[in-house]
Amino acid sequence: AQSVTQLDSHVSVSEGTPVLLRCNYSSSYSPSLFWYVQHPNKGLQLLLKYTSAATLVKGINGFEAEFKKSETSFHLTKPSAHMSDAAEYFCVVSDPYGTSGSARQLTFGSGTQLTVLP
Amino acid sequence: ETGVTQTPRHLVMGMTNKKSLKCEQHLGHNAMYWYKQSAKKPLELMFVYSLEERVENNSVPSRFSPECPNSSHLFLHLHTLQPEDSALYLCASSQALVAGQPQHFGDGTRLSIL
Numbered sequence: 513a514q515s516v517t518q519l520d521s522h523v524s525v526s527e528g529t530p531v532l533l534r535c536n537y538s539s540s541y542s543p544s545l546f547w548y549v550q551h552p553n554k555g556l557q558l559l560l561k562y563t564s565a566a567t568l569v570k571g572i573n574g575f576e577a578e579f580k581k582s583e584t585s586f587h588l589t590k591p592s593a594h595m596s597d598a599a600e601y602f603c604v605v606s607d608p609y610g611t612s613g614s615a616r617q618l619t620f621g622s623g624t625q626l627t628v629l630p
Numbered sequence: 631e632t633g634v635t636q637t638p639r640h641l642v643m644g645m646t647n648k649k650s651l652k653c654e655q656h657l658g659h660n661a662m663y664w665y666k667q668s669a670k671k672p673l674e675l676m677f678v679y680s681l682e683e684r685v686e687n688n689s690v691p692s693r694f695s696p697e698c699p700n701s702s703h704l705f706l707h708l709h710t711l712q713p714e715d716s717a718l719y720l721c722a723s724s725q726a727l728v729a730g731q732p733q734h735f736g737d738g739t740r741l742s743i744l
């Protein structure tokens with residue numbers, strides 16, 4: 513079975529400082545991993561995805577994430593936070609070898625609310 | 631035109647009303663999903679359709695009834711809802727029902743039950 517844990521429910525950073533949102537996953541095999549962002553009153557937007565190619569994945573809006581199999585982690589980073597980055601972020605895992613319908617679906621973390629202070 | 635469009639964006643209904651939520655995707659995808667997003671809870675997958683066939687129903691009460699007339703449209707028919715059904719309902723689509731496919735989301739319908 514697959515699962516994902518977002519280690520922080522809330523993160524606050526000052527504008528212009530680095531962002532680190534932490535995610536650990538559990539999967540039987542090599543998973544596909546995603547980060548999504550949700551702004552208020554909006555749906556989820558795909559930031560980036562890892563699908564067993566390069567372990568450092570670059571996404572939109574300056575975000576990137578590094579897949580570390582030994583640590584079962586997929587942390588999201590950005591060198592310099594912008595006010596527009598304030599939103600909720602979801603780490604998501606998909607197990608590629610699941611045989612049941614549910615195993616082919618996405619498993620969402622509980623989310624990390626990012627606040628950016630001026 | 632946005633990829634996944636949901637209407638209405640907001641809906642207030644009484645417990646005895648019947649209403650429907652609509653989702654339309656313009657991405658040429660073959661799989662569509664309904665999710666429920668409640669405050670302080672993880673995203674809950676409700677229904678999954680692949681090529682207009684329902685392939686998953688995650689123990690959702692019968693007061694929620696999905697319909698997928700073609701691969702571009704998905705409906706969620708609502709009747710006799712309860713206050714705990716108040717939530718943001720999100721529709722999503724993916725190219726196929728294959729693990730590792732990212733899903734594209736609409737902006738949701740904010741549902742309030744009086």
